[in-house]
Amino acid sequence: MxxxxxxxxxxxxxxxxxxxxxxxxxxxxxxxxxxxxxxxxxxxxxxxxxxxxxxxxxAPCLVDPHSVLESPFSGRSETLDSLRRCAAAAGYGQVALLPRSPTWRDSPERLIGFRDHDPREVTIHLWGGFSRGGAGTELASHGDLLDLGAIGLADDDALIPLTLLERGLLLGEMGSAPVLVAPRDPALQGDGMVREGVETLRAGWAPDPETSETLPLRQLLALHQRHPERQLRLMNVSTAAAVESLRADALPPLTSVCWWHLLADRGDLPGGDASWRVHPSLGGAADREALQQALREQLIRAVSVHAVPMDAEDMLLPPDQRPPGLSGHHLVLPALWDALVRNGDFSLEQLWQGLSFGPSALIDQPPEALAVGxxxxxxxxxxxxxxxxxxxxxxxxxxxxxxxxxxxxxxxxxxxxxx
The missing domain is CATH 2.30.40.10 (Urease, subunit C, domain 1)
Structure with missing residues (x-):
């Protein structure tokens, strides 16, 4: 400009x-x-x-607390340059990337190339890998990752094995840096694509039981209570039952919700729509409404984009064979403004709390603000x-x-x- x-x-x-x-x-x-x-x-x-x-x-720039960019320098579906371009066009000033990559970002040398930052560009943050290769069997070098600029530790969009997670929290190399964990158990989810319900059966999708989220969530909340000195964060809760578990907790951890789960549910998408295929699975209208209410109350603090770029070949696959995920930073603010402000009861300030100030807190960064210069x-x-x-x-x-x-x-x- x-x-x-x-x-x-x-x-x-x-x-x-x-x-x-x-x-x-x-x-x-x-x-x-x-x-x-x-x-x-x-x-x-x-x-x-x-x-x-x-x-x-x-208004201040928006903040995306977690997205995926597997091949940042030579990707066919997205690169670091293209991500910065579309994030800026969408009003995002910061994007934090999960460690998922063919060369998993679990060691200091794999953070190289992201560190140089032009103040005129979108800030890219990196979550360092909690486990080596994201395999959940061996701890990565937490202290080295944080020393090289990682904002915190995470693996992918599923539960880190609890024994390894607790071992890392006890060792405490992360100090006060955030640890981001998804309350999703792939073993309980199985082949399920959409939360169990009448609409799921009618559409012919394999059902994903609610327990694939609620059981790991309860385990994580108990772990959070045992280690209050650590900054445990929860990624992308998606059910009304999860919201109730958070509400029942005296001091729930900072939690995110994916923007798509605030907008869509299993009852309002055509059977062939590509947007069915996401992690965590889409639930029903009651789940969507509970997530909106939790965001309004700041029980859920942050809205994630959680973009997972795919190329055209991926999109030719049937939904049940395609990797899960959606992209489109530029869609988030217009879609949520329409649903939550124009046609809902969110104030403008509440929406920015979820899209900017809350995500800054989740990644332990100062809040965005307008300033002269x-x-x-x-x-x-x-x-x-x-x-x-x-x-x-x-x-x-x-x-x-x-x-x-x-x-x-x-x-x-x-x-x-x-x-």
Whole structure:
């Protein structure tokens, strides 16, 4: 963004615990240069006329606490450069990547190439591998990974074996760094693709029992109580029963939910829709509503994108043979704004708590905020309409887009970070 703009009036959300307000902002070549009267006076000096933007919002960048990028430098479905481009176009200022890779990011040398950071670009964080190769049999070098810049420790989207997890927590090389674990037991899930229910049987999908999430979740909550000195985090809870377990816990760990589970359920997707195939499995309407309520209450603190890029060949496979996952950072804010703010009872501030401030806490980073001299802002127009297309400039390289060919209302129109 190379223009100089005075947006006046415009809605402004400056940071956490700050209510949205009406005001003015001055942007010069992507840098936020002033608010309100200071912005107006500077615009007069520059000879810049105000642009009316009363229906739009300028707000802090969003934060994705966990996604997957297996081949960051030579991938066919996504690379580090393409991820940064589409994340910036979506208003994301930070993306944290799980260790999953053909060369699993479980040792210091495998973090090389991610460390250089241009402040004009999206910040990429790395979760270091909790176990070697993600195999769950041997601990990785936790201290070395954290010394080389890993923000915390994780493996993949399933439960780390509890004996190994507890051994790592007892050894405590991670200190106060977060440890991210998914409450999903693949052995209990079996071949299940969708949570058990009438709609699952009607659609002909193999059912995934609720216990594949609730049993490992209870084990993790007990582990969290035994090790309060560690920063255990829970990844992508997906059921109403899991929400109730969190609510019953006196001090539940910081928890994320995937954006897709806040929007979709097993009763509202066509039988052939690619968006059925995700981990954790989609549940019913009651699960979706419970997750929304938990996010509103901040029982669940963070919304993840949890993008898992796939190429066109992957998408030719039948759903039950295709790897699970969706992509599309640029879809998250418009879709959740429409569902939770425009057609729900979320406030704008509550939505940003889930999409920006809460995810920052989950990855143990300072919250995003608007500041003079910073590029870390996004401009959102809730009324702009557009169609989800694979050839959109904001779309990822990945072929597994959610909501493909759907008409959307609301879009990030600019961001101070490079695209």
């Amino acid at each position: 190379n223009d100089t703009l005075l947006l006046d009036p415009i809605r402004i959300l400056q940071g956490p615990d700050r209510p949205v307000r009406d005001g003015a902002v001055l942007l010069e070549s992507g840098v936020l240069q002033g608010f309100d009267q200071a912005a107006r006076e500077r615009a007069i000096q520059l000879g810049v006329t105000a642009t009316e933007a009363s229906g739009q919002l300028i 910073s590029r870390r802002w996004l401009l959102f127009d809730p009324e702009q309409t557009w169609q989800v297309r694979q050839d959109d400039a904001a779309a990822p390289m990945a072929a597994n887009l959610a909501l493909l060919n759907r008409e959307m209302r609301g879009r990030v129109t600019a961001c101070g970070l490079s695209r």
